[in-house]
Amino acid sequence: MSGPAFSDDQRRDLGVFLGRVVRLDSGALVRLRPSGTEYLTFWTQLPFDVLAARTVPGTWPDDVTVAAAALLDATSLAPVGAGGAATLELPPRCDAAWRGSLPPERGWQPLDTVPADVVRRLITAGEQAFRAAGSRAAGEALLDHETLRVRGEEAGAPETAVPFRLLMALARMAFLGEQPVSVAVAGPWLRLTATHGTVYRRRATALLVH
Numbered sequence: 506m507s508g509p510a511f512s513d514d515q516r517r518d519l520g521v522f523l524g525r526v527v528r529l530d531s532g533a534l535v536r537l538r539p540s541g542t543e544y545l546t547f548w549t550q551l552p553f554d555v556l557a558a559r560t561v562p563g564t565w566p567d568d569v570t571v572a573a574a575a576l577l578d579a580t581s582l583a584p585v586g587a588g589g590a591a592t593l594e595l596p597p598r599c600d601a602a603w604r605g606s607l608p609p610e611r612g613w614q615p616l617d618t619v620p621a622d623v624v625r626r627l628i629t630a631g632e633q634a635f636r637a638a639g640s641r642a643a644g645e646a647l648l649d650h651e652t653l654r655v656r657g658e659e660a661g662a663p664e665t666a667v668p669f670r671l672l673m674a675l676a677r678m679a680f681l682g683e684q685p686v687s688v689a690v691a692g693p694w695l696r697l698t699a700t701h702g703t704v705y706r707r708r709a710t711a712l713l714v715h
Contacts, residue, residue, distance in 0.1 A: 508579075508595035509537075509545060509565040516580055516591040522547065522559045522702070523577040525678050533573040536603055537595075539565055540610065549573060550605060553648055555674040556705040570603040571596045608694045608705045616665055617655035618685040621699070627652050628676045631669045648673070655688045665690060671697050674704040 511519065526533050526549045536548040545563040550556055575596035582594075631652055638644040651666035667688065675681050675697060682700025689696045695706045 508593035509563045510590040510592040511561065511563060513591060515561055515563070516593075519547070519559070519561065520577060520580045522678075523573055523580060526551075526557070526573045527577055529677060531574060534570050534599065534603055535573045535576055536568070536570045536607075537565065538568045538607070548607060551674055551677070551704075553670045553673065554706070555670055556605070556608070557674055557678050557680075557702060558705070559702045568600075569595065569598055570600045571598060606707075608696065608707075609691050611691075613689040613691045613696060614657065616657045616688045616690060618687050619653065619655070620685050621681055621683055624653075624672060624675065624681060624686050624699075627669075628672050628681075631672060632676070635669075635673075653688075665695065667695065667697070668706065671695070671704050671706050675699050675702075678702055678704070680704065 523535065526535065530552050533549050533551075538546050538548065540546040540560055543562060543564065544560050545565050546558050546560045548556060548558050576593075579594050579596055631647065631650070635644055635647050638647055648668065648670040650669045652669040652672055653667040654664045655667065656664045665688070675686070678701075680699040680702035684700040687696075687698040689698070693708050695708050697704050
């Protein structure tokens with residue numbers, strides 16, 4: 506199935522994103538969905554119960570789920586046309602295999618921004634503790650450890666806890682850059698936006714089928 510077209514730089518950037526997804530989970534799925542009229546967002550569910558997303562310029566009318574490994578192969582093989590654009594040949598659809606809802610596009614309430622170097626220090630400390638964990642249960646508890654707490658600007662706004670699993674997702678996907686990490690909420694969803702991508706976690710309930 507012929508898919509969206511990207512510049513050669515965008516194609517390589519997408520390949521890096523997909524490569525990280527496949528290294529974390531060889532059987533991962535990627536959901537390609539329009540974001541507005543000029544962008545596409547690639548969604549994936551990471552093994553530690555976090556959604557990761559990368560938004561790139563492009564147009565595509567459909568919401569389609571495919572195997573990440575197959576899409577990575579298609580991305581690396583996509584020929585570059587005379588105009589410098591590479592058209593992806595999408596792998597077979599597996600929409601029914603996607604489990605879990607997606608966060609809303611609108612209605613996000615910004616809470617705070619955290620300098621990238623502060624986030625890196627928190628990740629380094631957390632990963633050291635994670636490697637030292639003596640059991641799976643201890644590791645899972647560390648993932649849920651409230652590594653960071655932020656508060657909105659409104660008077661009396663409650664604090665919001667950011668579990669380590671979201672910071673680890675930023676690190677494993679190499680989303681951190683030099684820009685501060687923005688923290689926002691929308692209903693039960695918590696969002697961290699970094700230089701190269703965004704991670705999400707539904708705080709209140711387990712993910713439901715969309």
